[in-house]
Amino acid sequence: MGDSNNNNRPLSPHLDIYQYQITWTVSIMHRLTGIAMMVGLLLITAWFLSAAFSKELFVVIDNFLQSWVGIFVIFGSLWAFWFHFLNGVRHLFWDAGYGFNLETVARSGWTVVFGSIILTILSVVVL
C-alpha cells in the first residue's frame, strides 16, 4: 500500500539466490519420493484387489507391471523407497536428539543419497 512498485516487487523467498546445499536438496527429495511412492502404492493395491476378485483384471495389471513402463515404475519406487526409508531413519535420529552437528547433517544427507542408490542396486541383484 502506498508503494508505487507494488506489483513487481520481488517476493521472498528468493529461491534462485540460495547456495546449493545438500540439506535442502534431501529435504525436498524426501517429500518428492514420498509423493512418488503413492503411484506404486496405488498400483500394488490394485494388484492385490484384482488378485482377490478378478483373474482377468489381475493379468492386465500384472502384465503392465512386467512391461518396460511397469519395471521402470517398480525400480523407481524401489529407489524412492530406499531414499525415503534412509532419510526417515535420519529424521528419527533427529527426533531422538542426535545428529544436529552441521558436519553430521551434511554427511548423513550424502549417506542417504548414495546409500539409496547402493541399496537399490543391491536389492535388485539380491531379490
Add this chain to the structure above:
Amino acid sequence: MNIKSFQNIFYNLNSSEHGLQHWLLQKVTAVLLIPLSLLFVYFFSTVFGEGHEVVILYFQNDMVAFLTAFFLVISFLHLKQGLQVVIEDYVHSTLLNIWLLRIIAWSTRILSIISIIALGKIALSG
C-alpha cells in the same frame, strides 16, 4: 467439544489444533513401517512375475496376508499424514486446501479398507 474439533475428528484433519497428535502419528507409523516395508519388499519380490496362482498361494498364508494388509493400512495412514503437511504448506487457497485434505483423508481410509478386504479374501480362499 465444539463444532470445530468435531469437524477435525470427522475429517481426520488432526493437525489443525492437534499438532502433537499429528506429529506423533507420523512418527509411530514411520517406526512401524521400518520392519513392515522391508518385509513387504521381500514378499513382493518373491512372487512378482510368477503369475496369479503363485501369488494367491503365497498370500494365502495367514501371517503373510496379515503383515501385508497391516503394511498397506499403515502406509496409507503415513501417506495421509505426509500429504496433509505438504498440502498445508503449499496449497494456499482455503477452499482447495480443505477439499484436498478431505479427499485425501477419505480416499486413504477407503484404500485401507479395500486392502484389508482384498488380503482377507485371498487369505480365506485357502
